Amino acid sequence: MQLSRVAARLDSQFEMHDDPGCLNMKSESGFSRLKGLATAGAIGIAGLAGGNVARAASVGIPINITRGAAFWSSVGNNTSFPSSSTVTTTNGDVYTSDMTAFGIQDATLSDGSGGTFSDGVDNALILAVNGNLFVNPDTTVDLTGDTLTTDTVTIVPGVDAQIRYNFFPGRPVVRGLFSLTNTTAAPISVNAAILGDYGSDSNTTVRATSDGDTTIENSDFWYITDDLSAPTGPNGPTIDRSKPHGASSPNAVLGSPDPRITLSRYGAGATVVPLNALTPGIAGPSQATFGLRYPVTIAAGQTVRIMVFMEMSDPTVSEAAAAAAAADFESLDALQTAGLLTGLTPTEQSQLINYGQSGGPPPPATPPASLPTATPTGLAALLAALGGLGFFELRRRKKLETTR
Numbered sequence: 001m002q003l004s005r006v007a008a009r010l011d012s013q014f015e016m017h018d019d020p021g022c023l024n025m026k027s028e029s030g031f032s033r034l035k036g037l038a039t040a041g042a043i044g045i046a047g048l049a050g051g052n053v054a055r056a057a058s059v060g061i062p063i064n065i066t067r068g069a070a071f072w073s074s075v076g077n078n079t080s081f082p083s084s085s086t087v088t089t090t091n092g093d094v095y096t097s098d099m100t101a102f103g104i105q106d107a108t109l110s111d112g113s114g115g116t117f118s119d120g121v122d123n124a125l126i127l128a129v130n131g132n133l134f135v136n137p138d139t140t141v142d143l144t145g146d147t148l149t150t151d152t153v154t155i156v157p158g159v160d161a162q163i164r165y166n167f168f169p170g171r172p173v174v175r176g177l178f179s180l181t182n183t184t185a186a187p188i189s190v191n192a193a194i195l196g197d198y199g200s201d202s203n204t205t206v207r208a209t210s211d212g213d214t215t216i217e218n219s220d221f222w223y224i225t226d227d228l229s230a231p232t233g234p235n236g237p238t239i240d241r242s243k244p245h246g247a248s249s250p251n252a253v254l255g256s257p258d259p260r261i262t263l264s265r266y267g268a269g270a271t272v273v274p275l276n277a278l279t280p281g282i283a284g285p286s287q288a289t290f291g292l293r294y295p296v297t298i299a300a301g302q303t304v305r306i307m308v309f310m311e312m313s314d315p316t317v318s319e320a321a322a323a324a325a326a327a328d329f330e331s332l333d334a335l336q337t338a339g340l341l342t343g344l345t346p347t348e349q350s351q352l353i354n355y356g357q358s359g360g361p362p363p364p365a366t367p368p369a370s371l372p373t374a375t376p377t378g379l380a381a382l383l384a385a386l387g388g389l390g391f392f393e394l395r396r397r398k399k400l401e402t403t404r
Helices: 003-011 030-050 319-329 332-337 346-350 376-403
Strands: 014-016 023-025 057-060 063-067 070-081 099-110 121-129 140-144 147-149 153-156 159-167 173-182 188-198 205-209 222-226 238-240 252-254 260-264 275-278 289-298 303-313
Touching: 070 121, 070 159, 070 173, 070 188, 099 303, 121 153, 121 159, 121 173, 121 303, 173 188, 173 289, 188 275, 188 303, 205 319, 222 319, 260 319, 289 303, 303 319, 319 332
Parallel strands: 238 252
Antiparallel strands: 057 140, 063 070, 070 099, 099 121, 121 188, 140 147, 147 159, 153 159, 159 173, 173 303, 188 289, 205 222, 222 260, 260 303, 275 289
8 A cells, every 4th residue: 555545544534623723533532543443454464464374284194195197095104014024124124014104005196098007105205213113103294285294203312303295286296305303412323214115016127227227226316116027118018907917918917007106316416325225126025115225414403304206107108208207306406497396495405415405495485466475574664654644643633733
């Protein structure tokens, strides 16, 4: 509102009577009305400003989340890791069958024609620290828009942990952000692991990696798996959905295969590169189980974060398309360009240990045009203007009264 309009509105609050010796107002206390106007304005503006503040909503777990073509089911404290048999990691951590851990129990991808590729995972994007699995301490989490945030848990003495998943409506991708905070006055070194179990079970096959082969090495930014014996397309098997998946056929995968899965490990400039604690596709117990182990030292009072991405894709087309899409996970610059850093603050980005700070911070969010914003400074300035105008108007009227 322009100041001239404010002044005009204030002037309408006063009424000069014919008696030159009398200054009257339309109410018993015009200044009270002025204060009421300022208060109402402050409440209204604060309400509009508050409309731009995202409020977390508490939801019960497990919860199903659908975004675009992706269906992420039973996100919560699940009891299916590992799903088939006990596994032991390369650093000696032991996970017995069907332990409870917070994660995504299953993932399904729409094929765009009414069908689905289901059983993407059997619990994935799990956090463990020194072999201790993260379990949400109660039956609720916060879900705000596309972001799910767990409670904070003391996962080992002196280290608090939290998990945050972001689900992207325009792409079948989930971003896992795993945060570790040192609550002590001395550094703490831990092994943080991101774990999971693919639904492809004993058919799990590594289809591609970032360096172009099918062997997961420490140098690989990402890798791709599915449950097909060979790439689909002109030189590989076809898909015959008329019969159950897993039945034998000369050159066909029968039934509906699981979705192809891309898992990121780290990006350019990382200060910590993960080790393969469990490698999917290698024959042995729980062949579908994967584990990324990040040895990290957390400075006193500081927070570090690990960020990984999981993407589903159509297994009936060449894996080349999935590999091309996976290039978006290779650096913060690439992630920023792909729109996959939404919701991460510059501070949170600076705390990532498995990505280097090669790119600039994301641009500030633009508020909706229909919801004007107001800062505390702006509100104070507006109220001061309203009060000042009323004060000087009263003085002018009183001076006019005495001169008459």
